[in-house]
Amino acid sequence: MEEILKGVKKFQQEVVPGRKEEFAKLAYGQEPEVLFITCSDSRIDPCLLTQTVPGKLFICRNAGNVVPPHSNQTGGMTASIEYAVEVLKIRDIIICGHTHCGAMQGAIQPQALDGIPHVKEWLGHCRAASAVVKERHGDLNADYLDEITKENIKLQLQHIRTHPSVAAKVATGQVHLHGWMYEIETGQVQALDQDSGAFNPL
Structure with missing residues (x-):
């Protein structure tokens, strides 16, 4: 925690003075162009990456960079997506998974999550990705971690299309969807070709 506090002090003393105009402008509103959905993993920093x-x-x-399918039950992800699309008028949505994902490891071995039932239930939204890989290979194990992660990105892109605000904007060309796979150790990013289903270097 001491390191975090030192960082805040450095930000206030060394960064803010040189960017006063920028921060003053941000205080009156935001106009982001991209909704970036990614994992909570501490090794990923969307602003650093982009x-x-x-x-x-x-x-x-x-x-697990999960997007629950749309339902009549309000949740944080559903509300945030709706706000981004309808109020902020974002033009692109990126769903970004990553290598060495602990959530995807949990999807491979859901029985290991019995002690954390809310995590286990949440990762139920990834079940179809695991099912695809299991059908392809006959079993699930850590050797298929990256493959499951990529299938999960595809699955969450399917889920986000069920949200009415997104479906309407995608259908009219106002919003574009992207799937990314980030490799922690190299910084490389692969982008999903939604026609072929392949991930290619960005």
């Missing part, structure tokens, strides 16, 4: 400044990304994070 080299963007405050105000450019509207960021939603949770374990």
Whole structure:
């Protein structure tokens, strides 16, 4: 915690004075162009990855970069997506998974999550991704972690299309969807080709 507090002090003393105009403008509103949905994993920093400044990304994070399918039950992800699309008028949505994802490891071995039932239930939204990989190979194990992670990105893109606000804007070309796979150890990003289903270097 001491390191965090030192960081705040450094930000206030060294960063803010040189960017007063920028922060003053941000105080009166935001106009992000991209909704960036990614994992809560501490090893991922969307702004560092995209080299963007405050105000450019509207960021939603949770374990496994999950987008629950739309329902009549209000949740934080549903509300945030609706706000981003209808109020902020974002033009692109990126769902970004990553290598070495603990949530996807949990999807491989859901029985290991019995002691954390809310996490287990949440990762039920990834079940179809695990099912695809299991059908393809006959079993599930850690060797297929990256493959499950990529299938999960595809699955969450399917889920977000069930949200009425997103479906309407995608159908009229006002919003575009993107799937990314971030490799922690190299910084490389692969982007989903939604026609072929393949991930290619960005």
